[in-house]
Amino acid sequence: MKKATGELQRGRGRPRCFDQEAALERAMVLFWDRGYEAASLDELSAAMGISPSSLYAAFGGKEQLFRAAVDRYLAERGSYMGRILAEEPTARGAVRRLLETAADELTRPGQPPGCMVALGGTYCSPGARPVQDLLRGYREVWHAAIQARIQRGLEDGELAPGTDAAALATFYTTLMLGMSVQARDGASRESLRAAAEAAMRAWPGAPSGPQVSS
Structure with missing residues (x-):
């Protein structure tokens, strides 16, 4: 099934209604500014405008989020x-x-x-x-x-x-x-x-x- 723009599906549950690309951009900037370890999960979730649980559900964890942020940095x-x-x-x-x-x-x-x-x-x-x-x-x-x-x-x-x-x-x-x-x-x-x-x-x-x- 094709996902609607800015909406991520969570199995059979309710969709997470946030802009994943915009959230990833903000995470990339924080990682870029602070480095991997100095950027805490609380700071990342606050910068992305989502809860820590949503961060894990969407990206799989801090390391996976960092990898996605690096990919975004290299592509841009x-x-x-x-x-x-x-x-x-x-x-x-x-x-x-x-x-x-x-x-x-x-x-x-x-x-x-x-x-x-x-x-x-x-x-x-x-x-x-x-x-x-x-x-x-x-x-x-x-x-x-x-x-x-x-x-x-x-x-x-x-x-x-x-x-x-x-x-x-x-x-x-x-x-x-x-x-x-x-x-x-x-x-x-x-x-x-x-x-x-x-x-x-x-x-x-x-x-x-x-x-x-x-």
């Missing part, structure tokens, strides 16, 4: 990486645009500073290991995607033979994750863009002729 705020890596014609241009976009997104007004995937599982207790593993997995996917784009640039002759694509990817991924911490500490968009510009000056060139520009 964190969706730019794949697009940038695919669109830019050079690896250097892709990394530069990625860092500049990160500087903008990590400091965007009206939302928590920093990156939910970078910061949401920091300083968790051993019981939250599945959440830490989840977020680490996404960060590893990001590193692999950047490395693959750099490797393609190497194969296209954009970089000198022997360039360590893995090390270069680690360098720029580390910078991007560090920018998230800096944003949470109050760094401005301008300072993060300046850091990105400084990092791009470390980009290695081709073995002869001018470096590929972007």
Whole structure:
């Protein structure tokens, strides 16, 4: 049976009449701002405008809610990486645009500073290991995607033979994750863009002729 908009069915019982997407959005923002463990169930249910029992019935529990919130974050705020890596014609241009976009997104007004995937599982207790593993997995996917784009640039002759694509990817991924911490500490968009510009000056060139520009 097709569910009505904003209404979730509860077996044979009465429907839960709340907007699940809006509730999930509010939970995502709280997790993003506080992190997984610091966001209590009472705070989550209050932010979502539902009771703790409704939270469990709709999402299955705090960890399941966090996973759904991360999926929402990646589909919306964190969706730019794949697009940038695919669109830019050079690896250097892709990394530069990625860092500049990160500087903008990590400091965007009206939302928590920093990156939910970078910061949401920091300083968790051993019981939250599945959440830490989840977020680490996404960060590893990001590193692999950047490395693959750099490797393609190497194969296209954009970089000198022997360039360590893995090390270069680690360098720029580390910078991007560090920018998230800096944003949470109050760094401005301008300072993060300046850091990105400084990092791009470390980009290695081709073995002869001018470096590929972007």
